[in-house]
Protein backbone atom coordinates (compact mmCIF):
# COMPACT_ATOMS: atom_id res chain seq x y z
CA UNK A 565 0.00 0.00 0.00
CA UNK A 566 1.22 3.46 -0.88
CA UNK A 567 2.23 5.62 2.03
CA UNK A 568 2.52 9.38 1.62
CA UNK A 569 5.17 11.31 3.44
CA UNK A 570 4.61 15.01 3.52
CA UNK A 571 6.15 18.15 4.83
CA UNK A 572 4.18 18.15 8.05
CA UNK A 573 6.22 15.19 9.21
CA UNK A 574 3.35 12.71 9.09
CA UNK A 575 3.22 9.50 7.11
CA UNK A 576 -0.27 8.76 5.89
CA UNK A 577 -1.17 5.09 5.71
CA UNK A 578 -4.91 4.95 6.12
CA UNK A 579 -5.30 1.23 6.64
CA UNK A 580 -2.90 0.97 9.52
CA UNK A 581 -3.75 4.00 11.63
CA UNK A 582 -6.85 4.35 13.77
CA UNK A 583 -9.37 7.19 13.55
CA UNK A 584 -7.99 8.56 16.81
CA UNK A 585 -4.44 8.63 15.39
CA UNK A 586 -5.71 10.29 12.24
CA UNK A 587 -7.44 13.03 14.25
CA UNK A 588 -4.25 13.63 16.26
CA UNK A 589 -2.25 13.67 12.99
CA UNK A 590 -4.67 16.21 11.50
CA UNK A 591 -4.36 18.46 14.55
CA UNK A 592 -0.55 18.28 14.35
CA UNK A 593 -0.63 19.02 10.62
CA UNK A 594 -2.93 21.99 11.09
CA UNK A 595 -0.61 23.42 13.74
CA UNK A 596 2.40 23.00 11.42
CA UNK A 597 0.57 24.68 8.55
CA UNK A 598 -0.74 27.56 10.65
CA UNK A 599 2.60 28.17 12.36
CA UNK A 600 4.44 28.14 9.02
CA UNK A 601 6.57 25.12 9.95
CA UNK A 602 6.31 23.58 6.51
CA UNK A 603 8.77 23.47 3.63
CA UNK A 604 8.20 23.59 -0.09
CA UNK A 605 9.26 20.76 -2.39
CA UNK A 606 10.00 23.08 -5.30
CA UNK A 607 12.09 26.19 -5.17
CA UNK A 608 10.40 29.57 -5.13
CA UNK A 609 9.79 30.74 -8.76
CA UNK A 610 10.95 34.24 -7.80
CA UNK A 611 14.24 33.15 -6.25
CA UNK A 612 16.41 34.18 -9.22
CA UNK A 613 14.50 37.36 -9.97
CA UNK A 614 16.04 40.52 -8.60
CA UNK A 615 14.11 43.47 -7.24
CA UNK A 616 15.63 45.79 -9.80
CA UNK A 617 12.72 48.19 -9.60
CA UNK A 618 12.19 49.72 -6.19
CA UNK A 619 8.59 49.48 -5.08
CA UNK A 620 7.14 52.41 -3.15
CA UNK A 621 5.92 51.84 0.40
CA UNK A 622 2.33 52.14 -0.83
CA UNK A 623 2.91 49.52 -3.53
CA UNK A 624 4.58 47.16 -1.08
CA UNK A 625 1.69 47.51 1.36
CA UNK A 626 -0.90 46.94 -1.35
CA UNK A 627 0.87 43.90 -2.84
CA UNK A 628 1.53 42.39 0.58
CA UNK A 629 -2.22 42.55 1.25
CA UNK A 630 -2.93 40.77 -2.04
CA UNK A 631 -0.33 38.12 -1.19
CA UNK A 632 -1.98 37.78 2.23
CA UNK A 633 -5.21 36.94 0.46
CA UNK A 634 -3.37 34.35 -1.65
CA UNK A 635 -1.74 32.95 1.48
CA UNK A 636 -5.14 32.52 3.12
CA UNK A 637 -6.38 30.92 -0.11
CA UNK A 638 -3.63 28.34 0.24
CA UNK A 639 -4.45 27.84 3.94
CA UNK A 640 -8.02 27.13 2.82
CA UNK A 641 -6.82 24.80 0.05
CA UNK A 642 -4.79 22.80 2.57
CA UNK A 643 -7.72 22.48 4.94
CA UNK A 644 -10.24 21.78 2.20
CA UNK A 645 -8.26 18.97 0.58
CA UNK A 646 -7.25 17.46 3.89
CA UNK A 647 -10.91 17.55 4.96
CA UNK A 648 -11.97 15.97 1.67
CA UNK A 649 -9.27 13.29 1.99
CA UNK A 650 -10.06 12.64 5.65
CA UNK A 651 -13.64 11.51 5.04
CA UNK A 652 -13.18 10.03 1.54
CA UNK A 653 -13.64 6.27 1.37
CA UNK A 654 -12.41 5.87 -2.22
CA UNK A 655 -8.66 5.31 -2.05
CA UNK A 656 -7.90 6.62 -5.56
CA UNK A 657 -9.80 9.86 -4.98
CA UNK A 658 -8.42 10.22 -1.47
CA UNK A 659 -4.85 9.90 -2.77
CA UNK A 660 -5.64 12.57 -5.35
CA UNK A 661 -6.69 15.03 -2.62
CA UNK A 662 -3.60 14.25 -0.57
CA UNK A 663 -1.27 14.72 -3.52
CA UNK A 664 -2.94 18.05 -4.36
CA UNK A 665 -2.64 19.24 -0.76
CA UNK A 666 1.08 18.39 -0.75
CA UNK A 667 1.57 20.39 -3.97
CA UNK A 668 -0.36 23.32 -2.49
CA UNK A 669 2.20 23.51 0.33
CA UNK A 670 4.62 25.02 -2.18
CA UNK A 671 2.16 27.85 -2.88
CA UNK A 672 1.66 28.43 0.83
CA UNK A 673 5.40 28.72 1.46
CA UNK A 674 6.04 30.96 -1.58
CA UNK A 675 3.26 33.38 -0.58
CA UNK A 676 4.56 33.48 2.97
CA UNK A 677 8.11 34.21 1.75
CA UNK A 678 6.91 37.01 -0.53
CA UNK A 679 4.83 38.56 2.26
CA UNK A 680 7.94 38.70 4.45
CA UNK A 681 9.99 40.25 1.63
CA UNK A 682 7.32 42.94 1.31
CA UNK A 683 7.35 43.54 5.08
CA UNK A 684 3.73 42.43 5.30
CA UNK A 685 2.00 39.97 7.58
CA UNK A 686 -0.21 36.92 7.25
CA UNK A 687 -3.86 36.97 8.30
CA UNK A 688 -4.72 36.90 12.01
CA UNK A 689 -7.82 34.90 11.02
CA UNK A 690 -5.93 32.01 9.39
CA UNK A 691 -6.99 29.48 12.10
CA UNK A 692 -10.63 30.47 11.56
CA UNK A 693 -10.35 29.97 7.76
CA UNK A 694 -8.54 26.66 8.25
CA UNK A 695 -11.18 25.16 10.54
CA UNK A 696 -14.05 26.39 8.35
CA UNK A 697 -12.46 25.01 5.18
CA UNK A 698 -11.65 21.66 6.79
CA UNK A 699 -15.32 21.14 7.73
CA UNK A 700 -16.38 22.28 4.28
CA UNK A 701 -14.11 19.57 2.85
CA UNK A 702 -15.61 16.98 5.20
CA UNK A 703 -19.13 17.96 4.14
CA UNK A 704 -18.28 17.75 0.42
CA UNK A 705 -17.85 13.99 0.92
CA UNK A 706 -21.51 13.55 1.78
CA UNK A 707 -22.43 14.55 -1.78
CA UNK A 708 -20.65 11.53 -3.29
CA UNK A 709 -17.31 11.12 -5.12
CA UNK A 710 -18.18 12.92 -8.37
CA UNK A 711 -19.49 16.01 -6.57
CA UNK A 712 -16.57 15.85 -4.17
CA UNK A 713 -14.27 16.02 -7.20
CA UNK A 714 -16.52 18.63 -8.78
CA UNK A 715 -15.98 20.79 -5.73
CA UNK A 716 -12.21 20.51 -6.24
CA UNK A 717 -12.54 21.30 -9.94
CA UNK A 718 -14.71 24.37 -9.35
CA UNK A 719 -12.47 25.58 -6.51
CA UNK A 720 -9.41 25.43 -8.76
CA UNK A 721 -11.27 27.14 -11.59
CA UNK A 722 -12.34 30.01 -9.34
CA UNK A 723 -8.83 30.31 -7.87
CA UNK A 724 -7.35 30.50 -11.38
CA UNK A 725 -9.71 33.37 -12.25
CA UNK A 726 -8.91 35.09 -8.95
CA UNK A 727 -5.16 34.85 -9.64
CA UNK A 728 -5.70 36.42 -13.06
CA UNK A 729 -7.41 39.35 -11.31
CA UNK A 730 -4.37 39.74 -9.06
CA UNK A 731 -2.02 39.67 -12.05
CA UNK A 732 -4.01 42.59 -13.43
CA UNK A 733 -3.61 44.48 -10.14
CA UNK A 734 0.07 43.84 -9.39
CA UNK A 735 2.40 46.24 -11.23
CA UNK A 736 4.83 44.79 -13.81
CA UNK A 737 7.68 46.22 -11.73
CA UNK A 738 6.97 43.53 -9.12
CA UNK A 739 8.31 40.61 -11.16
CA UNK A 740 8.80 38.49 -8.05
CA UNK A 741 5.16 38.42 -6.94
CA UNK A 742 4.05 37.97 -10.53
CA UNK A 743 6.35 34.98 -11.04
CA UNK A 744 4.91 33.27 -7.96
CA UNK A 745 1.32 33.93 -8.97
CA UNK A 746 1.88 32.77 -12.55
CA UNK A 747 3.33 29.45 -11.36
CA UNK A 748 0.44 29.05 -8.91
CA UNK A 749 -2.03 29.73 -11.70
CA UNK A 750 -0.40 27.03 -13.83
CA UNK A 751 -0.55 24.53 -10.97
CA UNK A 752 -4.21 25.32 -10.16
CA UNK A 753 -5.18 24.67 -13.78
CA UNK A 754 -3.39 21.33 -13.56
CA UNK A 755 -5.28 20.48 -10.35
CA UNK A 756 -8.55 21.23 -12.10
CA UNK A 757 -7.60 18.92 -14.98
CA UNK A 758 -6.71 16.15 -12.51
CA UNK A 759 -10.12 16.45 -10.81
CA UNK A 760 -11.93 16.52 -14.16
CA UNK A 761 -10.06 13.48 -15.46
CA UNK A 762 -10.90 11.59 -12.24
CA UNK A 763 -14.63 12.06 -12.92
CA UNK A 764 -15.66 15.44 -11.50
CA UNK A 765 -19.28 16.42 -12.00
CA UNK A 766 -20.10 20.04 -12.72
CA UNK A 767 -21.63 21.73 -9.67
CA UNK A 768 -24.99 23.45 -9.85
CA UNK A 769 -25.06 27.18 -10.62
CA UNK A 770 -26.32 27.80 -7.08
CA UNK A 771 -23.35 25.96 -5.55
CA UNK A 772 -20.92 27.86 -7.77
CA UNK A 773 -22.52 31.18 -6.81
CA UNK A 774 -22.33 30.34 -3.08
CA UNK A 775 -18.64 29.47 -3.49
CA UNK A 776 -17.99 32.80 -5.25
CA UNK A 777 -19.82 34.74 -2.51
CA UNK A 778 -17.90 32.93 0.25
CA UNK A 779 -14.58 33.58 -1.54
CA UNK A 780 -15.45 37.26 -1.98
CA UNK A 781 -16.31 37.50 1.73
CA UNK A 782 -13.00 35.86 2.66
CA UNK A 783 -11.00 38.13 0.34
CA UNK A 784 -12.62 41.35 1.62
CA UNK A 785 -11.92 40.46 5.25
CA UNK A 786 -8.42 39.15 4.64
CA UNK A 787 -7.36 42.31 2.80
CA UNK A 788 -7.70 44.15 6.11
CA UNK A 789 -7.16 41.42 8.71
Ligand SMILES: [Fe+2]
Nearest residue numbers: 638641668671
Ligand atom coordinates in the same frame (compact mmCIF):
# COMPACT_ATOMS: atom_id res chain seq x y z
FE1 LIG B 1 -2.67 26.73 -4.67
Ligand SMILES: [Fe+2]
Nearest residue numbers: 720751752755
Ligand atom coordinates in the same frame (compact mmCIF):
# COMPACT_ATOMS: atom_id res chain seq x y z
FE1 LIG C 1 -4.67 23.95 -6.51
